[in-house]
Amino acid sequence: MKTSDKTHLFNLELVSKDDLRIEAVGSIDEANAYIGLAKTKIDDERLRKILHDVQVNMFRAGSQVVGGDEKITKADLEELLEIVRRMEGEVEFPRSFIILERDEVSAVLSVARSVVRRAERRVVSLYRNGLVDYTLVEWLNKLSYLLYLMILAVQKGEYEPVEL
DSSP states (O other): OOGGGEEEOTTOOEEETTSHHHHHHHHHHHHHHHHHHHHHHOOOHHHHHHHHHHHHHHHHHHHHHTTOSOOOOHHHHHHHHHHHHHHHTTSOOOSSOEEOOSSHHHHHHHHHHHHHHHHHHHHHHHHHTTSSOHHHHHHHHHHHHHHHHHHHHHHTTOOEEOOO
């Protein structure tokens, strides 16, 4: 393999660019970029602050995946769960399937949510291989749910139902 097909982890281990850890960190980075884009478009200052804090933790998640010292902790998970609990009490849940993407903000949050879900799937594989602990899996799972709640929050109860 040529060197352009490889990259270094934090511990300087040289791995293939299609290594599962690189796939996972790439998905985390991509999700972080979409979260940042959503942050620039959202009007609600509180939601913007939450997204900023999530971005900081995304760097820790990425570090954890590639063997860095930073990682998502139980305290990070508990903090995220508290935000989720608060938001669950604030949003109106739809009674049927809905189109999530009503405007630019909800569309960007929806893309971010989708990419977080991909990152979660990659991290589950890392967990099964003993490369990360389960807290990271849980954190990503709850993050995708938080992004869903944010979509509901910006839609303010005005949903486009899907007729099946």
